[in-house]
Amino acid sequence: MSDTPELVSICLCERILQDVFRKDAVTLVNVHNSVSSEGFPTLVPVLYAFAQLKGFNRAFTYQFKITDSKNAVISASNPGQVEALFSPNATHKVISAFSGLVLPAPDIYTISLEVEGKLVGSIPFEVDMVKMQQPSAV
Secondary structure: OEOOOOEEEEEEEOEEEEOOOOOOOEEEEOOOOEEEEOOOOEEEEEEEEEEEEEOEOOOEEEEEEEEOOOOOEEEEOOOEEEOOOOOOOOEEEEEEEEEEEEEOOOEEEEEEEEEOOEEEEEEEEEEEEOOOOOOOOO
16 A cells, blocks of 8 residues: 555546445446537536545545646635545545536646645546537528
8 A cells, every 4th residue: 555645547527426335336427528618608517526546544635626728727626535545455436526617718628636735647628619500491
């Protein structure tokens, strides 16, 4: 087991289901890494960030952040607290929600995960403009 958490993965999705009896059993619904909009700013009603970290033998705090291509912070999740895991084969599953996320412009945003205030990993999140489709003449 490491003395610092090691990132296994980060996923973005529209919904997360967690088993009531087995907290380690998690279902991600509509996993994606991009959004398209006909106009900006655009509202994303809810975006969940989910990450797994290799077993870590002490409690720690974490936070997800969304930054634009100029490294300006667009949004940050509430900090979360995770309890220690004592099995070297277990993974921490950390979840945060961005509710009412307003994206100001098309861009390649970055979703990053910080543990104890230090960056442990990130993924790109592409936001692009699509043209409104005109109804076809009948």
